[in-house]
Amino acid sequence: MTAARWLAVGWGVIGILVVIGSWELYKATGPAEGVVVGAVDGETGSGVMILPRTHDRAMPHVWDMIVRLFAPTSGGDTPPLWMSVVAAAGVTLGIAAVGWMIGVIVGAALGLIMQRSRLAEWGLLPWIVLSQIVPLIAFAPVVNAIGNQIDRDVMPWPQWLSVAVIASYLAFFPVAVGMLRGLAAPDPIHVDLMRSYSAGYWSTLWRLRLPAAVPHLLPALRLAAANAVLGAVVAEVSIGMRGGIGRMLIQLAGQASSDPAAPWAPTFGSIALGLIAAGTVAVIGVGLKNYRRGEAAA
């Protein structure tokens, strides 16, 4: 077990080293201006670039990215960049967590309804699948506009709540599908058994269907967590909310020609966010480990 654990960590480290190695290898050997096919003379930006540029403004060295983390955020005596990244990541993580929770509640409710009634499954499932095709960037401003409307006419509606709602839009999908599959997962013998006890719907749900759904739900919750982070970052950018890591990413990317290593800091920050979100769900899984036991074959 511990040997296997070390092996897993080892492969993880090797994976990161391979990415860094490839980056630096291409930077050292690739052409500084990249390779462009079909460029027309005198027209800037024409043609198709098939290999990226390798000069320092396009591809900073990995060590420059790391050094930049410890330099002041925007010159002078501003706090080091990593601290700004952590603060922004914290904001986004909080919003993503709210979005995740909304997504889990909505997804679980949809899964329950669809499992209860075949008609509801036929009516809802196509729309649920279809909902994920709508591009988030088109959808986010609509949510923001509705949020502003509510803020003006009904009740206070902070902008971060709109971001959370948009994040939940991506998070609910795997939960709904996982819940539907999980609730249908019990062994037919177990269903017969509960019927022989004349157990009602709620009793069967609580004692059989929900516990049996856990192995299907855990991956769905993990996926939902990763989706919630992604959704929160994209939503921040597309509705222009300040303070989060998505906004920071866009801002620093805009200044990349003068400070090329800086946008990488929030990039690493968002990767860390995704890992933290998925890791938190893995901790939930440890608490539910009895529900993942298999019955040994007789």
Add this chain to the structure above:
Amino acid sequence: MSVSPPTTPLAVRAAGIGKTFSTAGDDVHALTGVDLEVAAGEFVSLIGPSGCGKSTLMRLIADLDTPTEGTLEIFGKTPERARVAQDYGIAFQQAGLLPWRTVAANIALPLEVHGQGRTERDARVRELTHLVGLQEFTERYPDELSGGMQQRVAIARALAARPKLLLMDEPFGALDEMTREYLQVELSGIAAETGAAVVFVTHSIPEAVFLSDRVVVMSPRPGRIAEIVPTHLGGGRDEALRESPAYFDRVTAVREALHGTRVERANER
């Protein structure tokens, strides 16, 4: 019929039972014209080749399916009312334990569903784990038990609500011969001790004879009762019975009843 006093209602009374499954193409007659009476406290086995409808008959008695014709009464009630009243306990070929519950929690499941209090439940679970000899394993999970032990938990669970009727669908079918014979002796003792009637589905002639007061031999296409063989072996079944001439005689009688039917593929497995 057998020795039960006329005042006790029959555990099972089936008259003209038929079951037809409608499939896309045509109807499949799983059972036709089944007449069977099981007295209170009586041990009756259903035996026959695959497709003879013995499991279907058990599912009808359990109200897990409804007959398409005939009348069926469990202790004088409709199967549905008998199920709601918890008149029977049931066990299947697979133990069917909930893997996330301990042995004790699995046995307590039917009591929990019926809202019995914790102290009562715990006391009953203690009794039952003693009865099936698993008192040291109450906090184990099913995946930590052997197949035979899992099946004993399933039997304890079937007995939890003190049913007057036990329905068992090949409960020992997946076990090795040694464990199987051992559990047969145990089950025979438990049935005598609790006074419950048992309807026991099996593929094994020796098992049916060893356990039963009467063996119901069924034949397929359409599923029906071919013959009912009484065993006359009396109470208190033990290992010595397996060596006795009377036992061999009944095994032969059941085998002949099975092969004597007009069935091409009748065999003792």
